[in-house]
Amino acid sequence: MNKKQILALIGIAVTSCFLAIALPLITPTPLIAQSNINLLISAAASMTDALEEIQPIYEQGKPNVNIRYNFGSSGALQQQIEQGAPADVFISAAKRQVDALEKKGLLVPGTRINLANNRLVLIVPNNTTGINSFFNLADARIKRIAVGEPRSVPAGQYADQVLKKLGIFDQVKSKLVLAKNVRQVLAAVESGNADAGLVYATDAKISNKVKVIVAADEKYHSPIVYPMAVIKRSKNVPAAKEFLAFLSSNQAKAVLKKYGFIVN
Template identity: 65%
Template sequence: MNRRQLFAFVGTMIASLLLTIGSPLLTPSTSTVVAQSNTTLLVSTAASLKDVMEEIKGNYQRSNSGVTINYNFGASGALLQQIQQGAPADIFLSAGKKQVDTLEQSGKLVAGTRSVLVKNRLVLIVPKSKVGVTSFFNLTRDDIKKIAIGEPRSVPAGQYGEQVLQKLGIYNKVKSKLVFANNVRQVLAAVEAGNADAGLVYRTDAKISNKVKTVVAADEKYHSPIVYPMAVLKQSKKVAAAKEFVNYLSTEPAQAVFKKYGFILP
């Protein structure tokens, strides 16, 4: 075998070996497949869903190892404004109907993905040590100096709370006592710390705290329905994965977690 034949033989053997074991140089699609299987979703979510959504995230990622769920928690109105200004998000989960209506009317939702996830109740809370408060009407008393409430323009819980106080005819009497917060969890924190004598939060928020007690739930006829609509956003570059997560939230395992945290199933 001369030198030229030897080089040809060795070249043929190397090529055969690379085809057999696979080479990164010859299989450029390998990294593409891996990248496609590793998907990160950003969910803009109402602050009142923080605890339940964190638990659901763990459950979902254990069953879907190629998907990472990240959350952007905040007041629904603030999240809406972020989305309208172009902030990235794949899914919007609001604590109020109005915010999702706004996006739908402007054509920003993927058709057929909007649904009501869960419902909730609005409750009056006070610090654990507070005694003598038994109804909303007690908020007019002189010893109740600060009432924490979400900013009605951006926080659905604040909007519902304002509606209740107006329907009960006590809004003007307590207006000067109102202390506005950027989201419902800030309301809870203010009451927990004793920085407010009372507050209006969702039943699910009160349930996670051992520093406050629930006085009474607001009659549902005094405020707009408390619903949590969700939808996939058209701006998402991962619509298929976003649809899968949205669908999962309505399955029995996910709904069981919502129920555990005190949410009302639709």
Template identity: 50%
Template sequence: MKRRRILALLGGFLAALLLAIGFKIVMPAAVDAQSARLLIAAAASLQNAIEEIDPLFESANPGIIVSYNFAASGPLQQQIEQGAPVDLFISAAVRQMNALQEGNLIVSNTRRNLLTNSLVLVAPRNSTLGLTGFRQLANSDVERISMGEPRSVPAGQYAEELFRNLGIWDQLQPKLVFGNSVRNVLGTVESGNADAGVVYATDARISAQVTQVATAPSDLHTPIVYPMAVVAASRNQQAARTYARFLRSRQAQAVFRRYGFGIAS
């Protein structure tokens, strides 16, 4: 103990001596938590809204540069599990986020429900089938129906639940064309390669080539919720938290609402 006190006194004396003769003691620079490059993995249905929000965020946080990977939530989950350098994940369903949380791959206390959505039926704008509801998809004149692959695309998961609850899942099997993302489903309907498709209301809203013909009753499928969380392996967790907070700001929420999203409570 006496030796430690002597060393401390000598250290203090040396510092004072150096200052007295004009030397400057330079402390290590603090790490700037507001200067980073982020990679955000986000559900495909968020692309248009987030691309509009991005310049607003970067203007408010000029030290943080953001890149994005938009895809179906299932493949994004798998990429994170395989070590992709993702900083923040925004899923279109709780299933994928739950899997990452169970594997301790997200920072649990950063998980928040961000948005909500609804499931709709769309048809090509020039369709002559006169569709007005989901049950009509079982009619013989409807030959091809596009929906997301249920195992990897949340919109497909919701669609399967809907069709099963309507009692028409088995009848629709021969007609189904599976897409690898909800935007892929939308494109299939836009091109006329499907008579109808099941997408989110926000996707139908951005396309001039399809018509929304029905909205699924919310009690016939799992609630559509978009959770987000910082990825545990992120090297930029403080900047990722800053980005997540911005997505919940009034400025960002106004953009989400304009695209038709609901704000999660």
């Protein structure tokens, strides 16, 4: 091997060493934003179908974000958050639960917004006849009336208000069957385990086993509104804010309208 060949080999070796050292320094590392983000959304049970349809639409545009849901009664979800259970976003079926979290400083300031509104309706099994108003709930043939537990289920709170405003609460209170969330009320009427029930219009809309008799006059109950906000303990506040912004988009509103929610 002559001198030129030796020098060439040395040059190649030096260049290789330099590249081995320099390349890690100049190769960009993946951005944190590109890593997978898991968002846990605690939401009122009445939002189940709409939010589940929204999930793949959102994830298609945000492939690094995984949405998971925790559905239940708004009161139970509020208690979970107060007790430290993980959640990035809370969507309630009433203001009271979000008000309570806000007063305790558990929400990210400035993230609270109203998502939608709803109506309270009286439903019965499809084969029921002769029922045309709330006052028929006092009839002897109506044995069981399913409603949400008023202390934790907003639909139950609204039902309680309506029955009292109409002056029939004392006549029907012995018939009331309390459920843990509004979907349990719907299931009780669908199965015939209850002769009637009070649910949201959106719940009645998804069932072909019940029929709506009448919608409650809105003057008889508090406004049915769905406020949402980011939870302060969230480890993904920016991503949670982006999800809330999407829920307020026209694309998400179209899904909510499809399921009967009232949106502006």
